[in-house]
Amino acid sequence: MTFSGSFGVIPSSFQRLSALAFGLALLLTSQTALAHPGALWGIDLSSVVALRDQARVAAYKSADVPGERLSRVRTIVLDPGHGGDNNGAIGVAGIREKHLTLELAYHLREAIQERYPDVRVVMTRYWDTSLSLPERVHLANLAEADVFLSLHYNAAVHNRAVGYETFYLRPQDVTPEPAPAVELPHDDASPIEGARLVGQHGDDLVFIQRDLIRAHQHELSARLAHSVQDGFRGHLDSMDRGVKQANFGVLRGAHMPAVVVEAGFLTHPDEGSELIERDHRQRVVNALLDAIVTFDAELERVLDAN
Ligand SMILES: [Zn+2]
Structure with a gap:
């Protein structure tokens, strides 16, 4: 079974936004950041991680990511x-x-x-x-x-x-x-x-x-x-x-x-x-x-x- 269908509830602007969040999240959830969980520079890391997950799925559904x-x-x-x-x-x-x-x-x-x-x-x-x-x-x-x-x-x-x-x-x-x-x-x-x-x-x-x-x-x-x-x-x-x-x-x-x-x-x-x-x-x-x-x-x- 594939995910080739449309992403449904997520508009394409969200996908562009989430691509940005994805980059930011990758940066913030590096090993160093995770060793001191909770917040970094006032940013709630748990929501950043969640955004990264959504971005990953959105990116996968909008393009044929190999894997x-x-x-x-x-x-x-x-x-x-x-x-x-x-x-x-x-x-x-x-x-x-x-x-x-x-x-x-x-x-x-x-x-x-x-x-x-x-x-x-x-x-x-x-x-x-x-x-x-x-x-x-x-x-x-x-x-x-x-x-x-x-x-x-x-x-x-x-x-x-x-x-x-x-x-x-x-x-x-x-x-x-x-x-x-x-x-x-x-x-x-x-x-x-x-x-x-x-x-x-x-x-x-x-x-x-x-x-x-x-x-x-x-x-x-x-x-x-x-x-x-x-x-x-x-x-x-x-x-x-x-x-x-x-x-x-x-x-x-x-x-x-x-x-x-x-x-x-x-x-x-x-x-x-x-x-x-x-x-x-x-x-x-x-x-x-x-x-x-x-x-x-x-x-x-x-x-x-x-
Ligand atoms: Zn145990």
């Missing part, structure tokens, strides 16, 4: 685990899980968008902000994601635990919880606007696909979890701890295939040191890219059979 295509996956939501008051696990060098997951999410997002320019990647948080588990799921549902990856690093009370594992919900826990009544934090409002914008381009096939994905959510989550483990096996030398089922709050109520990814143990003396290396992060990014490609093929098979 590979996925068959069915259009929107991916990356959820950097923890954040703000919630540090997550503390690693061997005092590294906080919340920082590692955010950095991984940014690099994975760049890698996906570089290879698949027409795939939208929305993050549940762009900065070191607190976000409840229901809010993360709610955001993924609002973004009408086809894939939800909650990114984590593991911890154990004893330091011998090592390896990667992926979780999806137990069947008895799938019953959705009501959407949170609270407003999402300001930082996350802009990506949602962007998500809605693209969700409204009027392609009936998108709505049919979304209904089918929702109907097969649990089965597809299992396939997604296995795709992630396959990806890890191809890129990491560590121990394969397998696909597991658990009752994770961050997965409850998700309308789309959703998994918790635990990329390695921060508390293991060797693995914990490796995890903070750039090389390891790149291998995790490559593993998850492969997982998305594998899952896209699985998704096509399931949807074609229904």
Whole structure:
């Protein structure tokens, strides 16, 4: 399926404007700027990032930007685990899980968008902000994601635990919880606007696909979890701890295939040191890219059979 149709709600003047925003955003969202998130020179960076995403999609639809295509996956939501008051696990060098997951999410997002320019990647948080588990799921549902990856690093009370594992919900826990009544934090409002914008381009096939994905959510989550483990096996030398089922709050109520990814143990003396290396992060990014490609093929098979 291609995006050859008109962009619908976006006028061409927006496209010219967004080309400018795209350049500005690329400049502002460089590594240096992201290391000090929130605001830079008085500019709210979260809205700049959202503008960049809209600009990328607008540019792609207005011209035939070269790039590979996925068959069915259009929107991916990356959820950097923890954040703000919630540090997550503390690693061997005092590294906080919340920082590692955010950095991984940014690099994975760049890698996906570089290879698949027409795939939208929305993050549940762009900065070191607190976000409840229901809010993360709610955001993924609002973004009408086809894939939800909650990114984590593991911890154990004893330091011998090592390896990667992926979780999806137990069947008895799938019953959705009501959407949170609270407003999402300001930082996350802009990506949602962007998500809605693209969700409204009027392609009936998108709505049919979304209904089918929702109907097969649990089965597809299992396939997604296995795709992630396959990806890890191809890129990491560590121990394969397998696909597991658990009752994770961050997965409850998700309308789309959703998994918790635990990329390695921060508390293991060797693995914990490796995890903070750039090389390891790149291998995790490559593993998850492969997982998305594998899952896209699985998704096509399931949807074609229904
Ligand atoms: Zn975690």
